[in-house]
Structures are given as C-alpha cells and as structure tokens.
Amino acid sequence: MYTGLLHLHNLLRWVILILLLVAIVQSFSAKNNPGSGGLKKTSLWLLIAAHTTLIIGIYQWFAGELGFKLIQQNGFGEVMKNAASRFWAVEHLTGMLIGIVLITIARGKVKRGNAGAASWLYVVALLIILASVPWPFRTGIGRPWFPGM
Numbered sequence: 337m338y339t340g341l342l343h344l345h346n347l348l349r350w351v352i353l354i355l356l357l358v359a360i361v362q363s364f365s366a367k368n369n370p371g372s373g374g375l376k377k378t379s380l381w382l383l384i385a386a387h388t389t390l391i392i393g394i395y396q397w398f399a400g401e402l403g404f405k406l407i408q409q410n411g412f413g414e415v416m417k418n419a420a421s422r423f424w425a426v427e428h429l430t431g432m433l434i435g436i437v438l439i440t441i442a443r444g445k446v447k448r449g450n451a452g453a454a455s456w457l458y459v460v461a462l463l464i465i466l467a468s469v470p471w472p473f474r475t476g477i478g479r480p481w482f483p484g485m
C-alpha cells in the first residue's frame with residue numbers, strides 16, 4: 337500500500353502543477369473579465385488534488401522512513417545537519433504545506449469572486465511547490481519524474 341500511495345503522491349504532483357498553470361492563466365484573465373467561467377472548476381479540482389496529496393504526504397511522513405522516524409532515531413539536531421534528511425523531515429513538508437494553504441486560500445478568493453487576489457496566491461504557491469519537489473536532478477534527494485520509474 338505504501339508504494340501505491342507513493343506513486344499516487346508522485347503523479348498528483350503533475351496534476352497540481354498543470355492545474356496551477358491553468359488557474360494562473362484563468363485568474364489573470366478573469367480579473368478583467370469576471371464573467372469568464374472555468375476558474376471555479378479549476379480551483380476546486382486543484383484544491384482536491386492538493387488536499388489528497390497532503391493527506392498522503394502526512395501518512396508518508398509518519399509511516400515511512402523519511403519523516404518522523406528520522407527525527408526519532410537521530411534527534412532533530414542531527415536531522416538538521418544533514419541536507420537530505422533535513423529536506424525530507426522538514427523542508428519538503430514545510431514548503432508543500434505553505435503551498436497547499438495558499439491554494440486553499442486562493443480557492444476561497446475565487447469562490448467570493450476575487451480572481452485578482454487568487455492569481456498572485458497561485459503564482460507564489462507555484463514557485464514554492466516547484467522549489468520543494470525532489471526533482472530527479474537534485475543531488476541526494478532526487479526522485480523519478482513519474483511514478484516508479
């Protein structure tokens with residue numbers, strides 16, 4: 337089950353990134369044209385993808401080898417000294433949590449018709465999430481582009 341959820345967590349990254357790009361384009365154009373549809377749907381699917389990734393991530397952090405167990409076995413100080421364990425135990429979680437909170441706030445703005453505010457929240461969320469993904473080219477923490485590759 338752990339592997340299956342990890343694959344889903346990996347794949348949902350692409351759903352989130354693509355929907356974020358769509359939401360950014362839609363929210364910037366909706367600013368001048370409040371009647372334009374689409375954004376409400378996009379913001380809801382993006383929110384659902386982000387929240388699903390969040391609960392899988394919380395499960396991985398507690399049940400897997402790269403979260404709570406790292407801190408339990410090595411102590412927080414040692415985890416912070418090592419770039420790879422710090423990434424998994426702290427940075428990935430913190431960055432993604434902020435990104436997901438912004439996506440959640442932005443959805444609220446869209447619901448209340450404030451696409452202008454949502455657009456910037458989406459841009460910041462995209463940048464933070466891009467910086468927190470364990471891209472294959474990142475040394476020590478690189479993970480596959482697609483599930484199980």
Ligand code: HEM
Nearest residue numbers: 380383384385386387388389390391394440441443444447
């Ligand atoms: C740790 C897990 C989760 C947390 C902390 C969380 C938190 C939240 C928060 C704070 C809101 C915003 C409420 C508002 O402002 O109206 C929300 C809304 C929502 N969440 Fe989650 N959520 C979690 C998991 C999930 C999951 C697993 C799903 C679905 C697969 C989900 C789907 C939704 C939906 C559909 C909404 C309402 C969207 C709307 O109509 O605006 N959430 N959640």
Ligand code: HEM
Nearest residue numbers: 346349389390393394396397400401402403429432433479
């Ligand atoms: C936008 C949200 C997120 C994205 C895009 C994302 C993306 C990813 C990716 C691409 C991987 C590598 C998957 C693989 O090896 O195939 C990963 C692993 C992981 N993520 Fe996330 N993540 C997100 C949120 C979170 C959150 C909120 C948590 C913790 C609460 C979390 C915890 C983890 C953990 C512990 C792993 C490693 C699991 C293992 O290898 O045992 N993630 N994440």
